[in-house]
Amino acid sequence: MTIPATPPSLRRSHIQHIKVEATGDADRLARAEITRIAEPGDPIMGSLIEHYGPQGALEQVRQGVLEPEFAQAERERAYGEGRRLNLGQVVTGWANRAVSAASRAPDDLAGGRLLIPGDPGWPSQLNDLGRLRPYGLWLDGQEDLRFACLRSVSLVGARAATAYGTHVAAELSAGLSDRSWTVISGGAYGIDAAAHRGALAGVAPTVVVLACGTDVSYPSAHQDLFQAVRERGLLISESPPGVHPTRMRFLVRNRVIAALSRGTVVVQAAIRSGALNTAAHAAALNRQLMAVPGPITCDVSTGCHALIRQNRATCVTSVAEVIELVGSIGEDLAPTARGPVHPRDSLNEETKRVLDAVPARIPQGLATIANAAGLPLPTTLACLGGLESAGFIRRTADGWRLSPPSP
């Protein structure tokens, strides 16, 4: 791959400290190259692009040395955070990968579309990530990412989910999709896959955020699922086509899932689940964090219960409760849980007491019922009359008894 020569106006000395957000082809090609040479979410690369734009950043990488001012500022920042930073090593790493990337990728944007900051379809909520913002997003699918994510919820959880967990994920997801909410998740086994499958049953698109290239089916058992999402939603990734996932890439990917949506629902998660990593990102980004409770006898709900107990997540039990939290204030209120209304609810306290005192089968006289109800005879008699007219009780020759239940 050939990087276009830097135009004189963008020489290093000129572009220092200028934030570049142009969307020309040169920028797009530079960002594509950067996704090949730097790990996603590398804060130093993020800063470099922030300061010099993608082309300026790339130029420094190719020369194998960073601007002294920038390097000094990064070293100080790292020192302030208690880390030692070997910038020479970092830049050498990038330069090595630039060489091997150039040898492997003859076509600049082969195998995918690259969406970059400044594009009309760029979801602006990703800018909340600051210097951890993706360099660009590789897309596969026909949907508009920005539009799809305007009303979106992330559903995340354990790969080792139980039948309960996948059932709940699919139900929530289908319900959200039916109400035009996009479901975002990660494409893994368990909760992720159930969430996408549920969303595909609804009307809204579903978005899979991968930790590998959009052309790599990982896990391979989800090849058909990913194909369905390509047709009905979007596969997106920070990594260029051909890249395989690593543990680190999964963790780093989680911040994108959290940042894209208005809120994250943890459906099932053990205490050390990667889903809790996404949850932490959502909370740090001031997104709504929600958790679904489950049986306390099951390890895979432990993480959800811990989030609820620590008041970090809101306990949610239905689609309506999720939408109430991520929806517009006053518009998407969940109905309060209510039980069935029973006919006896409308009775006053005295009448209820009399009703409770009327025997179910063997009729009793006024005095016995009044005594059991702890009420005077005239009151009891008045209540019995009302209960009889309302059909609660029956008068027989021997006294009153409850009406038999309706068939």
Add this chain to the structure above:
Amino acid sequence: MTIPATPPSLRRSHIQHIKVEATGDADRLARAEITRIAEPGDPIMGSLIEHYGPQGALEQVRQGVLEPEFAQAERERAYGEGRRLNLGQVVTGWANRAVSAASRAPDDLAGGRLLIPGDPGWPSQLNDLGRLRPYGLWLDGQEDLRFACLRSVSLVGARAATAYGTHVAAELSAGLSDRSWTVISGGAYGIDAAAHRGALAGVAPTVVVLACGTDVSYPSAHQDLFQAVRERGLLISESPPGVHPTRMRFLVRNRVIAALSRGTVVVQAAIRSGALNTAAHAAALNRQLMAVPGPITCDVSTGCHALIRQNRATCVTSVAEVIELVGSIGEDLAPTARGPVHPRDSLNEETKRVLDAVPARIPQGLATIANAAGLPLPTTLACLGGLESAGFIRRTADGWRLSPPSP
């Protein structure tokens, strides 16, 4: 039953506004009589006893008319609460029941022990109920109620509990009992019975608070369970022997369950469960209120989730978490939920990245691994050396691969 003649010193004119808390036999007999003529938790009877003592209260009931000053104060209180109060009817009701009670109960304390306020065994936390305090408690069993309830937790929940609910109730209850915490519940089907059965498997006594006389087995299927509790714990009731339960008595009884214990755990409850009534009492009495989460697919956990969502109850998932809330501050801390510790946790970030880049089966060379890890060659080589000595990876003729999992 014969009420002893009121001694001259306790004539109405003398005892007005004097709080009597004597524990003589006359008081005990008067309170026994009052449990027969007034419904448990009747606030007017509570006030009457508060003002005139049990004997003075009884005397007014037998005369069929209340002190004008007292009556006026009660009418004003009711008016302030937006209720109309027909005190004449109330007193007539009591008087009628006094007559029939006298005809049915030849022996004053037949069939049970009556514990009254001021007795050494009276649990003083019941005094938090104010004028709703029980007139006395009928006991069956050998345990000391006050001592048994010093460290106690109420476990309540649905009669229509699921297998999950009864399992959790029994496990929590057995765990609490094993740690010398008394379990209090109501003796009904479902959660109540499971709680008592679990507690009987532990070492602490269990207390059943009945809504009927302690000699009435309701439900009758629990006859054996109640017999076991008689031998290993206590059956207690506000109602005298022979009294059958009513819906009202169940609800009124719940305040005793809530008041006796340091906290109430709702194990399973639908939205209209009586257990939520106990929960409301516990919250009103500033006792700890806890709820156990469960599957959101199950109606009988809806009430628990509603309590948690409204921040009225703390979500609890283990015996330790319950004890942390009801136990002594700093002494009974629950351990934070933790997952297993993995060997890779101790590696630094760079080494983790290299480990993630090492292939599982087919060995790769240094350059490939360094490239995949995004790190310079020297760093990668150093990390590979460390990983090899620690046994994470193996060096072969063709490069490095992960060590096979230990058998």
